[in-house]
Amino acid sequence: MNQIDTHDNYEIVAMELAALERWCQGDPSGFLEISAPDVVYFDPFLERRLDGLAALTRYYEGLRGKVDAPRHEMVAPLVQRIGDTAVLSFNFNSWGGNEDEYRWHCTEVYRRSGETWRIAHTHWSLVQPDGA
């Protein structure tokens, strides 16, 4: 298991946290700026995968200003390195303005090009331990 024990891995977690911080204030640009042109994207509210940054941008621009989750936490981040690929996975808990709790699983596949890491694949999902 590749725990978080290298400079690159810390850098990736830091990139993700910075983008999440903006996301939770309603600003999707943090993720858009670090996603690759060929990014593909899943979240539970989409019937199908989004393919490509243009599609993700259209979707995220529709959500701009609508997320407000000042309280949130990344839990148990893990980075699996395979050459120029870093697979970051974590649990994410967030609370809306009325303290509704959302519990997420997240997978982010980062790809290195030169000195730059970009997200090539995103998968967000909701935890449903009751099978709901």
Added chain:
Amino acid sequence: MNQIDTHDNYEIVAMELAALERWCQGDPSGFLEISAPDVVYFDPFLERRLDGLAALTRYYEGLRGKVDAPRHEMVAPLVQRIGDTAVLSFNFNSWGGNEDEYRWHCTEVYRRSGETWRIAHTHWSLVQPDGA
């Protein structure tokens, strides 16, 4: 976008389909046989990520014989290649014995070692277009 246009990519989709075929008959061994020792795993019924093949084996053995989904389909598979990494993503629709429909998103990160591909990361989730 890396569409499915190489021998390796066809091989990966074929591996996944073969494992799914067994899974839908209640046999988890198809996935266990092609998962790496350091595989990590998310599905919506688990609060937390499972880390490692031993943990996944314990979980899957508890489900042996309990899945019966003769009707199922993989939709829109896409393989993103990054060196020795292949990120396979697809929608998956399955129907239980009483025709209950389940709609899934799936991400599988395959890692090549020599001539062998193994799953290093699995993320299954349920589509919830109504935000339920």
